[in-house]
Amino acid sequence: MGTFYLTLTAIALLLLSTNVAQAQTTQPKLNQVELSKKLIGNWKAELAKDTVIYYEVKAFGTTGLECYYKIVAKDKIFSEAKQIWGYDSKLDKYVGASLFIGKDIDIYAIWFTAENKSIDTNLADISNLDKATSKGEGEFKSPDAWSETDFVNGKPVMTYNFKRIK
Secondary structure, three states: OHHHHHHHHHHHHHHHHHHHHHHHHOOOOOOHHHHHHHHOEEEEEEEEOOEEEEEEEEEEOOOEEEEEEEEEEOOEEEEEEEEEEEEEOOOOEEEEEEEEOOOOEEEEEEEEEEOOEEEEEEHHHOOOHHHOOEEEEEEEEEOOEEEEEEEEOOEEEEEEEEEEEO
């Protein structure tokens, strides 16, 4: 009978220590709505000589973002888009629609993976990032600087270094 209780006690201690270890490694849930506010403002990134991306982000209600994006080459608009982003509490991600002039609509998801890092991809690819056709990895270097590297079929194709325009 003593062996039974000793074994039971050992199992109980093992289970308790496993729960404590798991609790210590579990990361706190990130507040996607608060973190998205870092994007609000006017941004600029140099693409090449005489080619610039401007990205304007405004708050829309309490959990949305309204964006305008344009690429200007030699003082002429080369590409532009409007975007609307909204927080989806079931996904714990922002879902957005991008409508570029002359192109089909794109539906994306974006979410923070750390206080200063984010991922965005096609909505259809959020469950399998390793096989995503396209994705972006963003990082805030400071409140006034963030970069995003775009990947196509897992290979980096472009990095944008945005600076806040005051």
